[in-house]
Amino acid sequence: MKSTDNQGELWEVFIQSKPGQSFKHAGSVHGFDKDNAIENARDTYTRRNEGTGLWVVQSKEIIAVALNESDYFFEPATDKIYRHPTFYNLPEGVTHM
Amino acid sequence: MKTTLNYYLQIADNALILSHRLAENTSKGPFLEEDLATANVALDLIGLAESVLNEAAKLEGLGQTGDDLAYRRDESEFVNCLLVEQPNRDFAHIVTRQFLMDTFNYHYFIALTESKDSFLSAIAFKSIKEVTYHLRRSSEWMIRLGTGTDESKHRVQLAINTLWKFTDELFEESEGDKEMLAKGIGTNLTEIKNQWNQKVNEILYMAHLESPKNQFSVLGGKQGKHTEHLGHILAEMQFLPGKYPDAVW
Numbered sequence: 001m002k003s004t005d006n007q008g009e010l011w012e013v014f015i016q017s018k019p020g021q022s023f024k025h026a027g028s029v030h031g032f033d034k035d036n037a038i039e040n041a042r043d044t045y046t047r048r049n050e051g052t053g054l055w056v057v058q059s060k061e062i063i064a065v066a067l068n069e070s071d072y073f074f075e076p077a078t079d080k081i082y083r084h085p086t087f088y089n090l091p092e093g094v095t096h097m
Numbered sequence: 098m099k100t101t102l103n104y105y106l107q108i109a110d111n112a113l114i115l116s117h118r119l120a121e122n123t124s125k126g127p128f129l130e131e132d133l134a135t136a137n138v139a140l141d142l143i144g145l146a147e148s149v150l151n152e153a154a155k156l157e158g159l160g161q162t163g164d165d166l167a168y169r170r171d172e173s174e175f176v177n178c179l180l181v182e183q184p185n186r187d188f189a190h191i192v193t194r195q196f197l198m199d200t201f202n203y204h205y206f207i208a209l210t211e212s213k214d215s216f217l218s219a220i221a222f223k224s225i226k227e228v229t230y231h232l233r234r235s236s237e238w239m240i241r242l243g244t245g246t247d248e249s250k251h252r253v254q255l256a257i258n259t260l261w262k263f264t265d266e267l268f269e270e271s272e273g274d275k276e277m278l279a280k281g282i283g284t285n286l287t288e289i290k291n292q293w294n295q296k297v298n299e300i301l302y303m304a305h306l307e308s309p310k311n312q313f314s315v316l317g318g319k320q321g322k323h324t325e326h327l328g329h330i331l332a333e334m335q336f337l338p339g340k341y342p343d344a345v346w
Contacts, residue, residue, distance in 0.1 A: 007128040029130050035237050040130035043137050 008032040009058055013041040016053030023055055031056070100273045101214070102156050103176060104283060106166070107319065108217075109149035110177035113167060114327070115198060116142035117334055122185050134234065138195070141227040145220070152216050168338040172328050173321040180263040182318075182327045189242055189252035193260055196235035197297070201267045202228045204292040208284035217282065236300045243304025250305070257301075258309050265314035267293070273319075 007030040014023035026045045031037025037056045046054060065073050119139035126132030150163030161169075180198060185191050206228055209221035242253040268290040270278075277283025301308055317323065337344060 030128055031130070032241060036241065039234055039237075040134060043134040044130055047137060 011037040011056040012059050012062060013045055014055040015045060015051035017051050019052055023053065028059060100276050102153055103273050104277050105149050105153040107176045109146045109153060110175050111181055112142040113146035114177045114330060115181040116146060117330055118185060122191060127188055138231055145224055148220055168335050172323055172331055175327060176319050176321060178266050178318040179315060179324050180260060182324060182330060183260060184326055187252060189256040192235055192238040192242060193253060193256035196239050197260060197264055199228060199232040199235045200293050200296045203232045204289045205284060208289060213281040239300050240304040243306045254306055257306060261309045262312050262315050266316045266318055269316055269319060271319045
């Protein structure tokens with residue numbers, strides 16, 4: 001088998017560790033179709049109780065910010081403190097803020 | 098008791114030898130993910146083999162362990178079916194052998210959950226989840242290969258033609274099988290054969306593949322008469338305990 005041989009498309013894998021939680025990117029796998037991709041993701045990333053939910057999406061379908069755009073794209077941050085709701089007192093027991 | 102022990106060994110040996118065949122392919126898969134997936138199936142099967150062999154050793158009551166049964170029995174004492182010992186000729190053979198066996202295991206273990214032997218019904222319940230996934234994966238690969246390229250279709254059809262003669266044996270009722278069925282421990286292999294045929298034909302139809310007609314069948318595994326391949330498997334699998342009898346993990 002040569003490395004140039006067809007290994008299928010590249011798919012990105014997202015795992016949900018518990019019901020209700022958000023899906024987190026875990027890595028990527030090769031796969032020839034949807035079924036093959038999600039089974040390869042299962043066999044590569046979820047064999048040790050990592051999750052109860054699994055998504056795969058073709059890597060080429062992901063829209064990303066190009067590296068050379070990131071300067072202006074992510075600029076709106078530090079000098080605009082009014083964008084950060086840090087002036088409020090959070091009630092006790094609120095953890096996910 | 099001897100019949101029950103032999104019945105346990107049939108289940109264990111099928112899992113052990115198929116697991117070994119799959120494990121042989123580790124690092125030789127067509128690509129990384131498939132390599133991992135095949136190894137995962139091998140691990141499920143060796144887990145099954147280990148549980149059943151340990152229980153069989155207890156049943157035998159001679160102070161042997163499950164390891165002794167795996168590593169210190171002769172070829173003629175293995176009662177696995179001939180299908181599982183067939184070699185990894187190419188990926189299509191690996192997939193086809195797996196699909197034919199997964200379909201059998203799926204229906205067999207569903208039936209075995211009703212066994213009056215509480216250990217066997219428990220192990221059957223545990224195995225169904227694993228086997229359901231194995232069958233899903235191998236069925237999809239059959240369809241993927243059958244409807245893929247000319248080359249993949251040719252190879253998978255060739256694998257079916259080569260392996261088909263070993264499938265009748267899965268449903269061959271030995272005297273022991275009949276006794277186990279009569280006692281409510283074993284399964285009805287005639288019913289399982291019908292279910293197996295239905296599933297296999299359904300997938301072959303979807304995969305645009307054909308089941309061979311009028312082929313002869315090869316039997317003997319249940320009586321310990323094996324193809325030339327099992328000896329080679331055991332030579333490798335039993336090498337270490339044979340050479341270093343006191344070796345421990």
